[in-house]
Amino acid sequence: MKYALVTGGSRGIGRAVCVQLAKDLDYKLLINYNSNKKAAEETLAMVEEVGGSGQIIQFNVTDSNDVKNALEDWHEQHKNAVIEVLVNNAGIKKDGLFMWMPMEDWSSVINTSLNGFYNVTNALIQKLLTNRYGRIINIVSVSGLKGTPGQTNYSAAKSAVIGATKALAQEVAKRKITVNAVAPGFVETDMTEELDEAELKKMIPVNRFGKPEEVAHVVSFLASDKTSYITGEVININGGIYS
Structure with missing residues (x-):
């Protein structure tokens, strides 16, 4: 049995990715969440609604022991299963001017995106x-x-993951493993709901925020077997804001 694991799969882009993978590819979904079990169960229900199947799995990506134990337990219970697709989506933001940024806001954002990727x-x-x-x-x-x-x-956390993507891609390419990154701009999710959309969309050439599904389509393509010659790439999905 083949699985696709999506970290932070309970909401936003992660949820859209789970649903899209269920529609497009023949994988069972492994939907990771940290604290919001109800949201993860809602995502699973949406996956099942489109004809997919899967399960939820709880671990905190910033805690290497938690990640290791959860995945080892899962493999123990699913001896014939293999996770072929990994979508590292879990991330948080704690915005503020650097001058006044507490160490905790720096560390927690780096821990989630960068150390989460590693763990x-x-x-x-x-x-x-x-x-x-x-x-x-x-x-x-x-x-x-x-x-x-x-x-x-x-910016520091995501930039670091881009560097890691390019390096790891070269290390594992001979084993038919591709490593790519998807870089969304302003997308309608919980993370952006407090932003002034009317003001910000003036900066975006296509004049609107993106939808999570528009990111999910690209992720689904990269997760397919059609992309064996694309690796180490960063694909921008941002309405032309940065080109």
Whole structure:
């Protein structure tokens, strides 16, 4: 049985990715959540609604032991299962000017995006290499490419994941594992709901925020077997805001 694991799969882009993968590809979904079990169950129900199947799995991506234990337990219970697709989507933002940024806001954002990438990918990479096939897709951000004022921590974290994507892609390519990143701009999710959309969309050439589904389509494409010659890439989905 083949699975696709989506971290932070309970809401926003993660939820849209789970539903899209269920529609497009023949994978069972492993929907990771940290604290919001109800939202994860809602995502699973949406996956089942479109004809997919899967289960939820709880772990905190910032805690390497938690990640390792949860995934080892899962593999123990699903001996014939293989996770072929990993979407590193979990992320948080704690915006503020760098001058007044407390250490905790810096660390928690870096921990979730960058150390989260390490903890989950490192826990699975050996199995992917043994399997000789895999798709790793990292959700980054326009902030990681151009830098966004008020988001020095988030920009640093996402930029670091972009570097890691390019390096890891070269390490594992011979085993038919691709590693790519998707960089959304302004997308309608919980994360952006407090932003002034009317004001910000004036900066966006297509004059609107993106929808989570528009990101999910690209992730689903990168998770498919059609993309064996695309690796180490960062695909921007931002309405032309940064090109």
